[in-house]
Amino acid sequence: MESFVGVDVSKACLDVHVLPAGEAFQVPRNAAGIDELIRRLRPHAPRVVAVEATGGFETVVAAGLAAAKVPVAVVNPAQVRAFAQALGKRAKTDPIDAAVIARFVQATQPEPRALPDQQTQQLADLVTRRRQIVQMLTAERAREKRASNPKATKSCRRLIKALERELADLDGQLDEAVRSSPNWCAKQDILQSVPGVGPVLTNTLLAELPELGTLDRRQVAALCGLAPWTRQSGQWKGKSFIGGGRNSVRAALYMAGLVAAHHNPPLKAFYQRLLARGKAKTAAIIAVARRLLGILNALLKTGQKWDEAKHVQP
DSSP states (O other): EEEEEEEEOOOOOOEEEETTEEEEEEEEEEHHHHHHHHHHHHHGGGEEEEOOOOOTTTHHHHHHHHHHHHOEEEOHHHHHHHHHHTOOOOOHHHHHHHHHHHHHHHHHHOOOOOOOOHHHHHHHHHHHHHHHHHHHHHHHHHHHHHOOOHHHHHHHHHHHHHHHHHHHHHHHHHHHHHHHOOHHHHHHHHHTSSTTOOOOHHHHHHHHHHTTSSHHHHHHHHTTTOEEEEEEEEEEEEEOOOSOOOOHHHHHHHHHHHHHHHHHHHHHHHHHHHTTTOOHHHHHHHHHHHHHHHHHHHHHHHOOOOOTTTEEEE
């Protein structure tokens, strides 16, 4: 019988619940505790061990399990809490959370996901830091526009210049990191052969969507939160929505969709057709981003560069 394991991670310890055996125990969140966790899970041969994302505390646990060849999945805490509410579980303690996580993975059976290697993780850290710098720049430029005191304006400008230097330095580090890997370098050349795809989207996809090129277009769209879902009941027909998935990847694809809708001829034509049918501009850009993602996925899967006639459907 397949076993499913939920692990609630805190700073000091790990609360563990095994289904269907119903076994529950606690180990310290350190090397010895993770070794004990692996030893106690071996007899159960778990189908998947689910670890809830907890701001970084889960990383060492997931890495330890993966290194021991134990199938592990890092699950979204918001989805787990929604599942708990559906079960009527209002009480919240670490042992209860572990049991809820176990029931969640037993019901949803997520596929274990390979953890990124050290090089990919370092690239992801740089991409994340770049995104933070861009957010700080945006906020500081807005403050400069609102500032009425000349001294405050000068302060904003000094900080903006410093952030711009840091951004340029990070871009250089990202380019160096990608060019140092022959595999990434080849993927970069393929991705950037598509009009509308630049270094920011390329680096984001390499770092945060390593599955690109290994899944079908629907699966990869779902990973990015670009797969539409519809709300309807009886005769009431709701609108379609997107959401979930990897927010940073979706945001980068949306911006690339904006560019492609104006500078990639086939995707521009696709965008104009959608507008002519009465599609809202935002929805049309999302559709362009989804089609662009499908193209990039197909290119990496085949190892071919962009061919306008071959890779775009009418």
